[in-house]
Amino acid sequence: MRPVPALEVRHLTFRYYENGKKNIVDDLSLTVEAGSTTVILGNSGCGKSTFASVCAGLYPENGGFLESGEIELFGKPLSSLGHRERSGYYALMFQNPDLQFCMNTLRKELIFCLENICTPPEDMEPQIERVASDLKVSDLLDRKFSTMSGGEKQKASLCCLIALGSRCIVLDEALANIDRESAYDILEMLKKYSAGGGTIIAIDHLPQLWKGLATRYILMGDGCRIIEDNIRPEEFDNYKELLRSEGVWGEYSGKAHTRDGETGFAISLKDFSVRKDPKDKMSEYLIKSSGVGFRKGRMTALLGKSGIGKTTTFLSILKQHPYEGKIEIDGRDLRAIKERELFKTVGIVFQNPADQFITQKVADEVMAGASKTLTEDEIEKYLADYGLIKKEKYSPYMLSQGQQRRLAVLSVLLGDQKILLLDEPTYGQDLSSTEAIMRQLEEKVDRDHFTVLFITHDRELAEKWADDIVRIEDGGFVS
Ligand SMILES: Nc1ncnc2c1ncn2[C@@H]1O[C@H](COP(=O)(O)OP(=O)(O)OP(=O)(O)O)[C@@H](O)[C@H]1O
Ligand SMILES: [Mg+2]
Numbered sequence: 001m002r003p004v005p006a007l008e009v010r011h012l013t014f015r016y017y018e019n020g021k022k023n024i025v026d027d028l029s030l031t032v033e034a035g036s037t038t039v040i041l042g043n044s045g046c047g048k049s050t051f052a053s054v055c056a057g058l059y060p061e062n063g064g065f066l067e068s069g070e071i072e073l074f075g076k077p078l079s080s081l082g083h084r085e086r087s088g089y090y091a092l093m094f095q096n097p098d099l100q101f102c103m104n105t106l107r108k109e110l111i112f113c114l115e116n117i118c119t120p121p122e123d124m125e126p127q128i129e130r131v132a133s134d135l136k137v138s139d140l141l142d143r144k145f146s147t148m149s150g151g152e153k154q155k156a157s158l159c160c161l162i163a164l165g166s167r168c169i170v171l172d173e174a175l176a177n178i179d180r181e182s183a184y185d186i187l188e189m190l191k192k193y194s195a196g197g198g199t200i201i202a203i204d205h206l207p208q209l210w211k212g213l214a215t216r217y218i219l220m221g222d223g224c225r226i227i228e229d230n231i232r233p234e235e236f237d238n239y240k241e242l243l244r245s246e247g248v249w250g251e252y253s254g255k256a257h258t259r260d261g262e263t264g265f266a267i268s269l270k271d272f273s274v275r276k277d278p279k280d281k282m283s284e285y286l287i288k289s290s291g292v293g294f295r296k297g298r299m300t301a302l303l304g305k306s307g308i309g310k311t312t313t314f315l316s317i318l319k320q321h322p323y324e325g326k327i328e329i330d331g332r333d334l335r336a337i338k339e340r341e342l343f344k345t346v347g348i349v350f351q352n353p354a355d356q357f358i359t360q361k362v363a364d365e366v367m368a369g370a371s372k373t374l375t376e377d378e379i380e381k382y383l384a385d386y387g388l389i390k391k392e393k394y395s396p397y398m399l400s401q402g403q404q405r406r407l408a409v410l411s412v413l414l415g416d417q418k419i420l421l422l423d424e425p426t427y428g429q430d431l432s433s434t435e436a437i438m439r440q441l442e443e444k445v446d447r448d449h450f451t452v453l454f455i456t457h458d459r460e461l462a463e464k465w466a467d468d469i470v471r472i473e474d475g476g477f478v479s
Pocket of ligand 2 (some may be wrong): 048049050172173400401404
């Protein structure tokens with residue numbers, strides 16, 4: 001007899017109401033064996049997150065139309081399972097950890113989780129200590145989530161799912177927004193979970209991260225159409241060409257280059273320091289440095305571990321975080337520049353693009369960013385370049401993660417701010433979108449002499465596109 005699979009999907013067809021007749025998941029059939037680790041690859045916008053959410057029962061419950069299909073979790077029809085049972089079988093972990101917690105510390109969150117599955121009160125403390133120590137996150141138990149870095153929050157969030165005893169954990173780009181060290185810690189946690197029989201499904205744009213763990217890769221195309229169903233890790237190299245031609249993954253094309261010549265600095269930080277807690281003038285320093293300069297008309301990559309102060313540096317440059325020392329924009333003291341004037345000079349794309357949309361429609365969002373009025377044809381062309389074709393009437397919130405990020409980058413690129421700060425402009429992007437974003441930034445630098453400063457965790461990306469690489473290490477800037 002065939003062992004019961006963790007997930008069995010037959011002829012699944014789903015669409016959102018807003019997409020007209022387009023099926024986002026189009027007649028998908030798929031089996032995931034219990035105890036396996038399956039990595040799903042596919043273009044941004046091809047429907048991966050939608051598929052994962054439908055299997056969790058989030059859709060059509062929260063909208064959309066399930067035209068056909070059956071979903072079974074560990075042999076039980078999804079429709080026959082209540083909410084609590086479902087999460088015991090299939091738990092989703094998202095890219096944005098802030099969405100997942102109800103309490104303010106991991107210990108309280110774990111108590112809340114264990115209460116939900118009716119754990120006797122006397123068993124709770126020992127169980128919490130054990131799972132935290134097993135997963136090496138004991139030091140996180142009593143820290144407030146608000147003081148944790150993205151990577152730490154993801155570790156906490158995985159700890160909760162494992163404590164809940166979920167038999168299958170689905171990671172929807174859960175590693176896309178954190179530094180590599182945290183990603184490796186999480187992979188270690190997952191290895192333990194897998195060794196104990198847990199099933200893992202990972203949706204990710206970085207297949208090589210999963211090398212030691214994956215038992216199978218699946219390549220999906222538009223509508224979650226299966227292009228390759230069973231790529232074994234030992235055969236992965238045979239599929240490199242296919243992944244590249246599908247624009248999903250591969251080495252970046254083009255050559256690394258540096259622009260020569262003296263240009264002066266667009267932004268200079270002098271004796272620059274910031275404290276960990278902006279509200280407490282006596283708190284420890286996060287950065288205490290002699291400073292650094294970012295060259296005008298050049299691309300600079302800013303690297304460094306999660307939580308080291310990259311985003312805080314951006315916020316200081318935007319006058320959104322108190323600092324000590326001096327910041328100069330084009331040689332002028334930032335303290336003498338009014339906010340309104342500053343935002344005409346400096347454009348920003350935040351780490352979480354959903355925080356910055358200001359309109360209800362994709363086309364309006366592009367317009368709002370643009371320095372001149374655009375015709376419908378122009379907007380259409382820009383959207384096509386960014387893989388956002390036919391999305392102009394959508395709300396930005398109805399875009400996939402990758403599409404939201406591209407929209408945010410596009411709208412700031414169309415502005416006429418000469419200095420652009422981008423916090424992880426390419427996370428959660430497939431290969432072709434990453435290259436498209438970087439090419440367009442490059443064009444702005446070469447043609448319009450913009451200064452681009454981007455934060456990234458991707459060293460290869462930095463080496464390929466940046467003129468200068470600056471690292472934040474031990475509270476200082478190293479270039
Ligand atoms: N709530 C929604 N309402 C309407 N359309 C949506 C909604 N969420 C996503 N879509 C559309 O469905 C398609 C698939 O989105 P989905 O988020 O599943 O893609 P994805 O493969 O996970 O992409 P990414 O790699 O960028 O995360 C996209 O074209 C998107 O615009
Ligand atoms: Mg997605």
